[in-house]
Amino acid sequence: xxxxxxxxxxxxxxxxxxxxxxxxxxxxxxxxxxxxxxxxxxxxxxxxxxxxxxxxxxxxxxxxxxxxxxxxxxxxxxxxxxxxxxxxxxxxxxxxxxxxxxxxxxxxxxxxxxxxxxxxxxxxxxxxxxxxxxxxxxxxxxxxxxxxxxxxxxxxxxxxxxxxxxxxxxxxxxxxxxxxxxxxxxxxxxxxxxxxxxxxxxxxxxxxxxxxxxxxxxxxxxxxxxxxxxxxxxxxxxxxxxxxxxxxxxxxxxxxxxxxxxxxxxxxxxxxxxxxxxxxxxxxxxxxxxxxxxxxxxxxxxxxxx
Amino acid sequence: xxxxxxxxxxxxxxxxxxxxxxxxxxxxxxxxxxxxxxxxxxxxxxxxxxxxxxxxxxxxxxxxxxxxxxxxxxxxxxxxxxxxxxxxxxxxxxxxxxxxxxxxxxxxxxxxxxxxxxxxxxxxxxxxxxxxxxxxxxxxxxxxxxxxxxxxxxxxxxxxxxxxxxxxxxxxxxxxxxxxxxxxxxxxxxxxxxxxxxxxxxxx
Numbered sequence: 001x002x003x004x005x006x007x008x009x010x011x012x013x014x015x016x017x018x019x020x021x022x023x024x025x026x027x028x029x030x031x032x033x034x035x036x037x038x039x040x041x042x043x044x045x046x047x048x049x050x051x052x053x054x055x056x057x058x059x060x061x062x063x064x065x066x067x068x069x070x071x072x073x074x075x076x077x078x079x080x081x082x083x084x085x086x087x088x089x090x091x092x093x094x095x096x097x098x099x100x101x102x103x104x105x106x107x108x109x110x111x112x113x114x115x116x117x118x119x120x121x122x123x124x125x126x127x128x129x130x131x132x133x134x135x136x137x138x139x140x141x142x143x144x145x146x147x148x149x150x151x152x153x154x155x156x157x158x159x160x161x162x163x164x165x166x167x168x169x170x171x172x173x174x175x176x177x178x179x180x181x182x183x184x185x186x187x188x189x190x191x192x193x194x195x196x197x198x199x200x201x202x203x204x205x206x207x208x209x210x211x212x213x214x215x216x217x218x219x220x221x222x223x224x225x226x227x228x229x230x231x232x233x234x235x236x237x238x239x240x241x242x243x244x245x246x247x248x249x250x251x252x253x254x255x256x257x258x259x260x261x262x263x264x265x266x267x268x269x270x271x272x273x274x275x276x277x278x279x280x281x282x283x284x285x286x287x288x289x290x291x292x293x294x295x296x297x298x299x300x301x302x303x304x305x306x
Numbered sequence: 307x308x309x310x311x312x313x314x315x316x317x318x319x320x321x322x323x324x325x326x327x328x329x330x331x332x333x334x335x336x337x338x339x340x341x342x343x344x345x346x347x348x349x350x351x352x353x354x355x356x357x358x359x360x361x362x363x364x365x366x367x368x369x370x371x372x373x374x375x376x377x378x379x380x381x382x383x384x385x386x387x388x389x390x391x392x393x394x395x396x397x398x399x400x401x402x403x404x405x406x407x408x409x410x411x412x413x414x415x416x417x418x419x420x421x422x423x424x425x426x427x428x429x430x431x432x433x434x435x436x437x438x439x440x441x442x443x444x445x446x447x448x449x450x451x452x453x454x455x456x457x458x459x460x461x462x463x464x465x466x467x468x469x470x471x472x473x474x475x476x477x478x479x480x481x482x483x484x485x486x487x488x489x490x491x492x493x494x495x496x497x498x499x500x501x502x503x504x505x506x507x508x509x510x
Contacts, residue, residue, distance in 0.1 A: 018328075026368060026370050114384050151427075155427070186454055
């Protein structure tokens with residue numbers, strides 16, 4: 001039987017394919033379909049105990065487990081990077097429990113699980129981007145009671161959110177939120193984009209891929225289908241704008257990517273590098289050179305073990 | 307009441323339930339995320355009449371003890387109810403408002419979409435998903451669709467739907483966030499018509 005060949009560790013497995021049992025997967029799958037039918041609406045689901053603590057991506061992991069199959073190619077990033085501890089562990093988890101091929105290449109992946117970033121490279125039709133969400137409720141900071149925020153979404157009562165942005169402007173002269181900046185989906189549901197930088201917000205509008213959001217501790221799933229209108233909240237006289245940097249990426253010279261600041265020593269030296277590690281690596285491979293390209297950080301030790 | 311099921315007459319379900327339901331789910335997810343697009347299944351077993359392979363595959367993938375199912379007269383008449391009860395363990399209901407899923411194989415005689423549960427203001431996800439089986443997804447009256455999941459607009463022309471079906475779909479959309487979500491099934495093909503869909507009125 002050919003199926004057996006693609007499941008080498010079947011015999012040693014003491015749990016179902018992709019870790020979750022089939023009834024849990026069906027429950028999550030039904031929630032995903034309703035979430036896609038009502039873009040931006042937070043559908044409740046019966047979040048399960050996972051082999052990592054809440055806050056480590058259990059919502060994203062459960063979404064991935066419910067949709068993944070052996071033909072998928074899986075990529076997992078944390079703050080844009082493929083090589084951080086959390087991303088490496090989750091990628092290994094699915095390689096083991098779902099017999100799935102893994103990659104760091106954004107274009108090659110069919111499922112990309114992410115914490116805090118949307119990849120720089122535009123996503124394609126056929127890809128699914130799974131977000132790990134700590135707090136799915138954009139209004140939670142303004143109203144602590146779930147019964148109230150439910151009603152606010154039900155009756156589209158979003159005045160409080162605008163008051164909060166206005167207070168920001170009166171206090172700081174601008175809308176100060178930089179991550180988890182609230183968006184309006186199809187001019188109906190206010191939605192938290194998860195703690196991605198507002199730099200990434202425009203990428204959600206009219207995206208080609210399916211965007212799924214999972215909050216494990218808060219037990220909510222929400223979604224944005226492809227080609228959906230997603231608008232970051234703003235005012236006519238204070239339009240939405242994204243972060244910009246005076247520096248380019250020190251390693252690849254990129255002028256248009258999201259940059260992380262890296263402190264290099266105690267003398268105050270620092271560098272700015274792309275937060276999307278695959279994007280930066282790809283640009284360097286194409287011959288793009290940044291001002292600190294010779295720096296030791298530009299030549300990480302044996303990427304991919306190659 | 308014990309439902310006497312003659313096991314020798316039950317058609318098989320998925321040969322490999324774990325992998326097949328995953329493959330089918332991805333097709334359903336694509337269909338709902340990209341309304342009006344005909345999505346092909348390649349892993350559907352032959353269900354009892356009058357169910358099409360796509361209709362049966364949706365049932366095997368999404369139904370279980372948590373989902374009360376409403377069946378139209380066409381499905382109730384055959385061996386499909388026993389097949390659904392055996393493979394999915396789903397409760398059957400005769401109340402359209404209680405149904406999480408509804409299966410309609412005779413759309414012209416079926417109840418209107420408004421008969422089913424449109425969800426709660428705070429929990430619109432509690433609405434019915436209505437699976438309507440049609441003879442073909444092409445060759446009928448054409449309608450133009452817009453909305454989430456569609457780049458620009460998309461024209462579709464499924465056959466075998468009631469004359470006022472698209473008016474029903476438009477009414478269903480006008481009540482958003484309330485509404486039922488429709489999945490059309492035909493042969494091995496699926497097409498999602500979620501409540502977010504806008505119907506563009508034709509000139510003719």
